[in-house]
Amino acid sequence: MSAVRRHWRSWGRMAGLVCVLYGGVVPPLAGAEPTLAEYKVKAAYLYNFISFTEWPDTVGAELRLCVYGPDPFGPELDALHGKGIGDRTLAVARISTVELLDTCDAAFLTRDVISNLPRILDRLRDRPVLTMADSPGAAREGVAINMRNAADRVVFDVNLDAVHAHGLNLSFRLLRLAGEVIR
Numbered sequence: 762m763s764a765v766r767r768h769w770r771s772w773g774r775m776a777g778l779v780c781v782l783y784g785g786v787v788p789p790l791a792g793a794e795p796t797l798a799e800y801k802v803k804a805a806y807l808y809n810f811i812s813f814t815e816w817p818d819t820v821g822a823e824l825r826l827c828v829y830g831p832d833p834f835g836p837e838l839d840a841l842h843g844k845g846i847g848d849r850t851l852a853v854a855r856i857s858t859v860e861l862l863d864t865c866d867a868a869f870l871t872r873d874v875i876s877n878l879p880r881i882l883d884r885l886r887d888r889p890v891l892t893m894a895d896s897p898g899a900a901r902e903g904v905a906i907n908m909r910n911a912a913d914r915v916v917f918d919v920n921l922d923a924v925h926a927h928g929l930n931l932s933f934r935l936l937r938l939a940g941e942v943i944r
Contacts, residue, residue, distance in 0.1 A: 804837040815930040830871030916940035
């Protein structure tokens with residue numbers, strides 16, 4: 762792929778990310794149960810988080826995004842299966858045991874399993890896995906990227922130490938859009 766084409770593809774993804782982040786989608790009010798509309802937005806965030814991650818050469822041609830725990834996304838996440846991310850393809854899987862995290866390159870940890878976070882993070886130690894969640898305080902507890910609702914939209918926090926501990930890097934353009942960057 763030519764450098765010009767990669768440049769424009771990168772800018773196209775960034776424009777998509779900005780639209781998702783600053784678009785008119787309104788998540789549920791504080792304290793309300795999350796809705797499928799909210800998780801449609803969050804599925805787009807996951808795709809963009811993965812797209813703006815620098816993966817080590819040891820990661821293969823397929824990036825496997827796993828949802829660990831009960832799936833809040835439904836068909837919204839299935840729409841991402843097979844989409845391209847640079848020279849790689851995204852695969853989506855739902856997993857129900859911590860042992861299956863070994864098969865993942867990116868893992869969304871649902872609210873139902875976040876209480877098991879120390880065991881999860883221990884399982885993923887020293888592996889290039891991007892961890893993501895939408896649970897209060899998860900970034901401060903060691904999850905790389907955590908989404909939350911603020912001012913009637915979804916924002917995200919980044920734990921840069923957690924990202925680097927897994928041998929990953931995030932685009933500075935993504936970091937500039939984070940609500941909080943924890944170091």
